[in-house]
Amino acid sequence: MAYTKRLDKRKMDELRPIKAEVGVIPNADGSALFAFGKTVAIAAVYGPKPLHPQHLQESDRTKIRCEYNMLPFSVTERARPGPSRRSKEISEITANALASVVDLKRFPGTVIDVHIIILQANASTRCAGINAASMALAHAGVVMKEMVSSVSIGKIDDKIVTDITKEEEDYNEGEGATDIPITLTSNSQEIVHLQLDGKIPTDRFKEVLKAGKEACEKILDYQIRALKGEKIDETKPLKKV
Amino acid sequence: MKTEEQENNRKERKLVVPGEVIIEGDYLPGDFTRNESGKIIANRYGLAETTGKVVKIIPVSGVFEPRRGNTVIGRIEDITFNGWIIDIDGPYSAFLSLNECPRFIDRNELPNFAAVGDVLSLKIAGVKKGGIDLTLKSRGLGTLEGGRIIKVNPHKVPRVIGKEGSMINLIKDGTNTEITVGQNGYIWIKGSMDDEKRAEQAINLIVEESNHAGLTERIEEFLKNGGKE
Numbered sequence: 001m002a003y004t005k006r007l008d009k010r011k012m013d014e015l016r017p018i019k020a021e022v023g024v025i026p027n028a029d030g031s032a033l034f035a036f037g038k039t040v041a042i043a044a045v046y047g048p049k050p051l052h053p054q055h056l057q058e059s060d061r062t063k064i065r066c067e068y069n070m071l072p073f074s075v076t077e078r079a080r081p082g083p084s085r086r087s088k089e090i091s092e093i094t095a096n097a098l099a100s101v102v103d104l105k106r107f108p109g110t111v112i113d114v115h116i117i118i119l120q121a122n123a124s125t126r127c128a129g130i131n132a133a134s135m136a137l138a139h140a141g142v143v144m145k146e147m148v149s150s151v152s153i154g155k156i157d158d159k160i161v162t163d164i165t166k167e168e169e170d171y172n173e174g175e176g177a178t179d180i181p182i183t184l185t186s187n188s189q190e191i192v193h194l195q196l197d198g199k200i201p202t203d204r205f206k207e208v209l210k211a212g213k214e215a216c217e218k219i220l221d222y223q224i225r226a227l228k229g230e231k232i233d234e235t236k237p238l239k240k241v
Numbered sequence: 242m243k244t245e246e247q248e249n250n251r252k253e254r255k256l257v258v259p260g261e262v263i264i265e266g267d268y269l270p271g272d273f274t275r276n277e278s279g280k281i282i283a284n285r286y287g288l289a290e291t292t293g294k295v296v297k298i299i300p301v302s303g304v305f306e307p308r309r310g311n312t313v314i315g316r317i318e319d320i321t322f323n324g325w326i327i328d329i330d331g332p333y334s335a336f337l338s339l340n341e342c343p344r345f346i347d348r349n350e351l352p353n354f355a356a357v358g359d360v361l362s363l364k365i366a367g368v369k370k371g372g373i374d375l376t377l378k379s380r381g382l383g384t385l386e387g388g389r390i391i392k393v394n395p396h397k398v399p400r401v402i403g404k405e406g407s408m409i410n411l412i413k414d415g416t417n418t419e420i421t422v423g424q425n426g427y428i429w430i431k432g433s434m435d436d437e438k439r440a441e442q443a444i445n446l447i448v449e450e451s452n453h454a455g456l457t458e459r460i461e462e463f464l465k466n467g468g469k470e
Contacts, residue, residue, distance in 0.1 A: 029304060048304060048332040059371075101259075103284065107332040109371045138259050138286040141303020141396075143273060145284060146260030186260045187282070227258045227286060 002174060003157035007167045013211055015151075015163045015218060017234035020131075020226035022139045030140025032226070034132035036163055037235065038122035043132035045140040048110035056111075061104040063111045066095035068129055070118040090126045091116075097130055097150075097183045097193040103143040112142060123166045124152040127181050130193070135223050147223055148192060149216040150183040153208045155200050160207045162215045175199075182212035186220050189213065254290050254299070257283040263296055264289075271297030305331045305395040305425040307373050311365045312382075314390065314423035315375070317357050322348065325355060327363070327375060329425050330392075335373035337363060342377050360385045360429065362421050385421065388431030391441055393448045395426035400451040401444055408447065408457065415464030416440040439467070 006012065016037030025031035028044035035041065051057045068090040072078050083091075098114065114136065116129040130150035137144060154164035157174035164179060171177045178198025185192055191209075200208065226232055257263055263274065263281045270276045273285040274296050283289060287298040307313070307329070315327035315335060324338040339346060346354050355361060361384050366376040377383060393401065402409050402422055413420050418432030418440045430440045443460055450456060 030302060050332070050334050110332045139302060141286055141300050143285050144259045145275070145282075147258065224258050224261070228256050 003159050003171065006156075006161060007171075008165060012159060013162045013214060015215060016165070017236070018219075018222050018232060019235055020135070020222045020232040022135055022226055028136070028140070030136045030138070030142070032132045032135035032139055034128050034135065034223075035120075035235070036122075036124050036128050037165070038120055039124050039128045040119040041125060041128035041132045042117050042119060043129065043136040044115045044117075045112060045133070045136040045142065046115075047112040047140075048107040048142075049113075051109065051111035057109045060108050062102070062107050062109075064095045064099045064102060064104075064114065065111055066091045066098065066114045066116065066133070068094060068116045068118070068126070070121060070125065074118045074121045074125075090129070093193050093195070094126065094130050094133060097148055098133060098137060100190070100192045101134075101144045101146050101148055101185055102137065103145070106143055112137075112140075121166075123164055123169045123179075124181065126150070127152050127163075127183070130183055131219060131223060135227060138227055146188065147186040147220060148183050149186060149219040149223060150181060150193065151212055151215040151219060152179055152181040153211050153215070154179050155198070155204065155208070160204065160211050162211050180208055180212075182209070182216070184213060184216040186216075254288040256287070256301075257289045257298065258286055259283055264291060267294070269295045271295045273298040273300070300396050302394065302396060305329070307331045307333075307335075307365050307368050307425075309365055309367055311424040312362060312422075313365060313375075313425040314360060314362050314385070314421065314427035314429055315425075317355050317359045317361070320351050320357065325351070327361070329363075329373070329375075329423075330427070331373065331425060333371060333373050335363075335365070335375050337361075337375040337377065341366065341375065343383075355384055360390060362423065362429070381421075385429045385431075388419070388429055389437055389441070391428050391430065391444065393426045393428060393444065395424065397448045397451050398422060398424055398426060400456075401428070401447050403457070408460065411457065411460060412440050412443050412464070415461075416443065439464070 019035035022032045024033045025044045030045040033042045068087050070079050072081050114133050118125045127150035134148045154161050155178040156168050156171050178200050181195050183193035261283045265280050268281050274281050281296045287300040313329045315329040317325050318328045319326040327335045329335050362382050363375040364379045366374040416436045416439045418436045421429045430437045
């Protein structure tokens with residue numbers, strides 16, 4: 001059967017219920033929480049601060065150091081704690097995406113540390129992490145020209161869908177599943193991160209970008225509202241047993 | 242949160258997010274803003290304020306940004322052959338040279354004047370690329386002994402001090418303590434145990450309620466009631 005209806009009954013371009021909030025970690029210079037449904041990420045930003053050892057310093061710019069970490073209980077099968085091949089890659093792409101909007105020339109030779117923690121995972125964790133990190137950076141008063149927003153677009157069977165879940169990621173009927181996380185800047189709409197896991201014909205890629213742009217606009221609105229002091233929680237409370 | 246009325250009494254300020262268009266038209270970009278084809282856009286999270294034609298952003302969060310002439314409180318991090326390296330919780334660590342001390346100190350006696358871990362109040366003599374220079378050559382600077390140190394958001398320091406020191410003097414008189422406020426957010430309080438505690442609570446109250454009107458009255462009340470609201 002073709003993929004006509006999404007597994008969680010959402011529309012093809014609909015996001016999961018969003019949760020967004022800033023200031024969740026009082027001791028950090030800036031912090032934020034961002035969740036797509038059951039995918040929950042928190043981010044903390046420290047700095048700009050002195051960077052040691054000295055040989056890591058970049059004399060003409062601020063370095064952005066990012067650490068993405070999935071907690072052992074965030075997935076169904078316990079994740080081994082500590083950095084993995086996957087988490088190192090995600091840390092690196094997140095740092096690159098964020099560095100493209102931050103004013104790096106302001107405090108040369110310093111470092112901004114960004115810590116992203118995944119509390120609960122149900123696909124699109126890197127996107128939730130980038131969204132939280134972007135909010136945390138702004139919240140920390142870091143000088144940056146604009147925000148970044150991230151979303152994962154999927155091709156499930158032959159349908160282009162927004163914000164895919166783990167169940168959709170594992171869909172293997174018809175043409176199967178393709179996952180394309182995209183990160184866009186808020187004003188200039190530049191793509192600062194794009195990955196592709198699966199297969200997609202080139203002529204359908206435009207549809208993916210269009211869906212990504214639309215979704216990122218919606219996400220940006222949540223990010224801005226949260227930064228202005230709103231506590232956003234669209235997730236339904238758990239039923240009492 | 243702020244009420245409508247209080248908001249209107251002040252100069253118009255609104256919270257903005259990086260990349261947000263603050264205002265369109267014939268305006269000039271001030272601190273932390275930029276002009277992109279007639280639109281003034283925010284470069285930072287903070288309160289946007291328009292004075293005449295100039296639009297600027299007043300930061301509300303973030304690390305301390307050192308400027309020449311700031312009084313700061315720092316902790317000795319390390320001792321070198323001709324001075325001290327001091328942590329002032331800014332983007333760079335700061336250096337206090339032996340030449341910047343008000344009296345003669347022998348090169349071999351640096352730790353006797355200030356050892357690692359000691360706390361001093363200092364003045365920023367200059368900020369250069371990749372470093373901050375400090376001085377002790379001004380009134381009221383030197384090692385701080387006894388008392389306690391608290392840390393507040395450096396952007397709230399003007400609120401703690403008040404107009405020409407009105408707020409901090411109120412707390413000093415009200416609690417019978419000695420207080421030194423560093424622009425970097427460190428505040429040193431010395432008095433009896435109970436007085437210190439009350440002063441600390443009063444300062445934390447200011448920081449928490451910094452954007453409410455009638456703060457001075459509330460602090461007066463707080464101090465009069467002996468540390469109860």
